[in-house]
Amino acid sequence: MSRNHSPVQSAARVTMDDLAREVGVSKITVSRALADHPGVREATRERVRAVAEARGFRLNVAARNLRQQRTRTIAVVIEMTPSHDRSMSEPYPLSLLGGILQELSGAAYNMVLTTMAVFERAPPAVDGVILLGQGLYEDAVDKVQKSGLPYVIWGSVDGNEDHITVGSNNVHGGRLAADHLLFLGRRAMVFLGETRHLEIADRLAGFKTRLAENGARLMATLHCPFTEDGGHGAMKALLETAPRNFDGVFAASDAIAIGAIRALQEAQVAVPDEVAIVGFDDAPSAVHCQPALTSVRQNWDEGGMLLARKILDLTHGRAVKSQAMPVLFKARET
Amino acid sequence: MSRNHSPVQSAARVTMDDLAREVGVSKITVSRALADHPGVREATRERVRAVAEARGFRLNVAARNLRQQRTRTIAVVIEMTPSHDRSMSEPYPLSLLGGILQELSGAAYNMVLTTMAVFERAPPAVDGVILLGQGLYEDAVDKVQKSGLPYVIWGSVDGNEDHITVGSNNVHGGRLAADHLLFLGRRAMVFLGETRHLEIADRLAGFKTRLAENGARLMATLHCPFTEDGGHGAMKALLETAPRNFDGVFAASDAIAIGAIRALQEAQVAVPDEVAIVGFDDAPSAVHCQPALTSVRQNWDEGGMLLARKILDLTHGRAVKSQAMPVLFKARET
DNA sequence: TTGAAAGCGCTAACAG
DNA sequence: CTGTTAGCGCTTTCAA
16 A cells, blocks of 8 residues: 655654653663563563554664664675676675675674775775675775774685685695696696686695696696686687697686686587696586586685674674685596 | 773774864864865865874764664665575576665665574664565565565565565566477476465466467476476476376476486486476576576566665655566577 | 754663 | 663754
């Protein structure tokens, strides 16, 4: 029946004062009754509850937030490109958010999902910040730091003890990728990915280390975006400029790897017989693509939960440490 | 007097009063200067700005929210199962959130991502609600309605004018799926999906209509979860209990379809030669799976933007209507 | 162009 | 078990 036409709230909203007057107690008693504080007579609590229900009382959360100087809300700042091509899910899939949300939910905390731009332009009322996004790094960290709020970062665990970081052990992931390709007898490798991102740089570092230890060579490092098209373009360009001089590829994401495989197949290069390839993330499409993609899985869920737990600890003044999480190698057909 | 133990911010935070004292103006002038109100002398504004910067002033958003009686924040309530199997991205992928976020960002609004449970237990300070999630439906709508906030729903556009709904034209999607299978000469169909969800029920309804119009038959409707395992299990059970009496399948999601294909292949049933199949959503894996899955694409991005625009309109007291969005048929190998 | 007063709705602290 | 007082930090209103 045409409710909803109310702009924000229907009429003047019912306050605790209104309830207090009606029940015949003071508003602090109303507050205590509704908040389940001990030391309110059960009968009183019941009456307050009943009237609150009857009058459609809703707590003014903004008022409470101001009074208590805390919002029980954590901001999650993501990198978002509006482009269709690069879906938000590429570098940081929903399961990372899922892990965060699950943990925050458990603590009865809310989560504000926002971008750096909005975070600056219209700062939300929050108690802490989780920063996702490699591109953002240096810049974004500064901005968040300026906000004065406690924060944790998803990314590469560098030596900087100034900020708390949670992330996969990317160096080790790179080593595992190298080991696989070496095991397949490959000696001449190519790396695909944007190494300006610390996480990616770490993957390459681990990869290189193992190659060096085993006398294999890195023929090229191609900087390409995280997408399938990025991988396809980079590999296509590589194949067109010179005769193929490599037999192993390590891609910084599964999307890149899948694009690269497509380019290889278009150029009549057999995968994995002529060129073996390892991706990263173990995305769903890694299982379904042809041939099935060997990849390095990150534990997004757990990562999200860790991020949430750490930011909650920080907001409660507890000590917190950075943490690198193990990755899992998934050998498939490539 | 131990102000609040301030777990959140380090020292006592700088307030507008502090700035006012230091600059030698009243706090309201500080407020106006920082908010770029006209009618503040430029010199004054500059001084205020400088001191604010120097002192590391940060606006107390909670206080502003209380005073202004609005938060510039919209809650997005999602259905979240903690289970690994059913990823959050299944029914409502990140791109829907992306669309919402993009539109809210543009209006300098923040977005609280939350679940129904948290929304009830720890209501966030918001001006409106976007409700995602078919499972939630009746129940969740009631709960949100009780909150007294304006809201819009992603889902099926039913006749109910009480609430504003945005969603794909699921009925038409069902018709398109039927047309494809009929075009391939199929006459005996199976539907896979949980029809208690209104959206799914709509897909089935459109599907049935077309079958009836063309004298084809619906042999079975199997209720299964949205996952690959759900589709696999349902199809496997169907194949085991009786001789195969169908040659076309319409699945309520791509994940279900991919699971069903696997079950068919395991039972030595050729896809699409013996059984053709159509999915829904046009997920990335639809392109990569073997054989490539025919599907019905939903315009998530646009849907998210519409949801956001409508809830903003509602919170500003503007009239708003429900809207069904066109879907796009993607014929592939199945 | 600036300021004084008031108060948004709630809850912590202390008294009774 | 309940109440009084005070005030969180900001912005609206009205006055100068």
